[in-house]
Amino acid sequence: MDFGFSEDQKMIAELAADFAKKEIAPHIEEDEENHFYRRDILTQMGELGLLGFNIPEEYGGNGLGWMEAVAALYEIAKVHTSWRLSISGNVWGPALTILEYGTEEQKQAYIPGLCSGEFAGSFAITEANSGSDVSGMKMTAKDDGDFWVLNGSKMWISGGHTSDIGLVYAKTDPTAGGKGISCFIVDYNNTEGVERIPIHKKVGMWPAPTSELVFDNARIPKANLLGPLNRGFQICMWMLNNTRMGCATGGAALSAACLEGAVQYANERTQFGQPIGKFQMIQQQIAEMKLEDEAALALVYKAAWLKENKLPNQQATSIAKLFGSNAAVHAANLAMKIYGSYGYSDEYPCGRWLRDAKQFEILEGTSNIHMGIVAGIELGYQPNR
Numbered sequence: 543m544d545f546g547f548s549e550d551q552k553m554i555a556e557l558a559a560d561f562a563k564k565e566i567a568p569h570i571e572e573d574e575e576n577h578f579y580r581r582d583i584l585t586q587m588g589e590l591g592l593l594g595f596n597i598p599e600e601y602g603g604n605g606l607g608w609m610e611a612v613a614a615l616y617e618i619a620k621v622h623t624s625w626r627l628s629i630s631g632n633v634w635g636p637a638l639t640i641l642e643y644g645t646e647e648q649k650q651a652y653i654p655g656l657c658s659g660e661f662a663g664s665f666a667i668t669e670a671n672s673g674s675d676v677s678g679m680k681m682t683a684k685d686d687g688d689f690w691v692l693n694g695s696k697m698w699i700s701g702g703h704t705s706d707i708g709l710v711y712a713k714t715d716p717t718a719g720g721k722g723i724s725c726f727i728v729d730y731n732n733t734e735g736v737e738r739i740p741i742h743k744k745v746g747m748w749p750a751p752t753s754e755l756v757f758d759n760a761r762i763p764k765a766n767l768l769g770p771l772n773r774g775f776q777i778c779m780w781m782l783n784n785t786r787m788g789c790a791t792g793g794a795a796l797s798a799a800c801l802e803g804a805v806q807y808a809n810e811r812t813q814f815g816q817p818i819g820k821f822q823m824i825q826q827q828i829a830e831m832k833l834e835d836e837a838a839l840a841l842v843y844k845a846a847w848l849k850e851n852k853l854p855n856q857q858a859t860s861i862a863k864l865f866g867s868n869a870a871v872h873a874a875n876l877a878m879k880i881y882g883s884y885g886y887s888d889e890y891p892c893g894r895w896l897r898d899a900k901q902f903e904i905l906e907g908t909s910n911i912h913m914g915i916v917a918g919i920e921l922g923y924q925p926n927r
């Protein structure tokens with residue numbers, strides 16, 4: 543394993559950091575207050591090539607791989623974690639999955655737009671009554687001549703009402719459990735029978751839109767089935783093993799943001815005639831944050847390196863996601879303590895860090911689910927794909 547950064551990796555990380563500083567940071571307070579999703583950020587990311595990772599240039603990709611992708615996502619998420627979803631929602635969700643499973647027509651129709659930012663992407667698995675238990679989903683897709691007819695609803699979908707193109711998982715054989723799920727490419731702007739309802743109230747990730755989707759006899763052209771019929775569960779797990787890198791990297795980035803903030807505050811704030819950073823107990827908190835932050839990032843790069851080299855990486859991805867989630871929540875908690883009452887005010891971002899950190903324990907497999915994957919592979923109960 544070589545974590546020495548290439549010139550490409552350094553350049554893309556600097557580009558992403560510069561973009562986040564100029565285009566995301568100035569709007570954070572306003573967007574947080576208004577729960578406002580800024581679509582032009584996605585467009586600009588596309589223009590800069592920040593949505594083209596892992597995709598060949600012939601389909602509009604930037605020719606860069608996993609190491610560059612996590613380096614860029616890390617810089618963006620450090621400024622505001624909601625914007626990490628642009629890379630997961632466009633690239634690692636729809637674009638990469640279409641690249642792996644799609645027909646040539648599907649690749650040409652959707653991937654370039656997802657990479658350029660012309661299309662916003664999403665993926666819809668979760669329903670009100672099936673989250674961790676993906677194979678328990680109830681949404682159906684019935685064969686009707688040249689179309690699949692989708693009925694049912696999806697819940698908690700990131701970018702559900704703001705996306706143009708989404709992957710939607712539904713049962714094509716409701717009697718077959720996980721073996722009866724298929725994956726569909728839905729062109730939301732040209733599909734009737736889909737009501738997209740924004741979820742306005744949630745604990746954090748305020749500028750990141752989340753939605754409920756209701757499909758009422760929505761007709762999807764036959765050509766939009768992605769991959770083989772009834773193979774949706776495998777496609778979904780393959781996709782999640784990629785999108786989870788967004789959570790892993792986002793968790794590491796959020797923990798770094800908390801650490802940077804806490805270090806600065808501990809050096810500035812004085813009590814008892816000296817900076818609070820001089821107190822041993824504050825130092826212990828800073829040391830804990832630093833240990834976990836370094837480890838979280840190293841685990842992200844390990845998983846990215848395995849992916850880059852096409853080696854088994856499912857366990858490493860789950861470890862990185864699980865550890866990154868824990869590091870983010872712990873760091874946000876400690877930052878709030880170090881900032882004292884100012885941390886509890888809205889003058890500093892501690893409240894946002896804490897609210898946003900909790901997402902990582904839930905999305906794309908809860909922490910329990912990832913512990914199950916890590917242990918299941920370790921015990922030999924499942925292969926490490």
Ligand SMILES: Cc1cc2nc3c(=O)[nH]c(=O)nc-3n(C[C@H](O)[C@H](O)[C@H](O)COP(=O)(O)OP(=O)(O)OC[C@H]3O[C@@H](n4cnc5c(N)ncnc54)[C@H](O)[C@@H]3O)c2cc1C
Nearest residue numbers: 665666667668672673674698699700904905906907908910
């Ligand atoms: C902000 C946000 C954005 C999201 N974006 C998307 C998206 O873009 N697309 C999408 O499809 N979904 C999305 N989700 C949904 C998310 O992936 C699910 O919420 C998640 O998979 C957990 O499902 P659940 O909430 O139904 O919890 P449940 O599955 O009901 O779990 C409840 C509790 O039981 C535990 N549990 C469940 N099963 C087991 C088990 N086998 N062993 C041990 N413990 C278990 C869980 O760990 C958890 O603690 C999003 C959610 C949020 C909050």
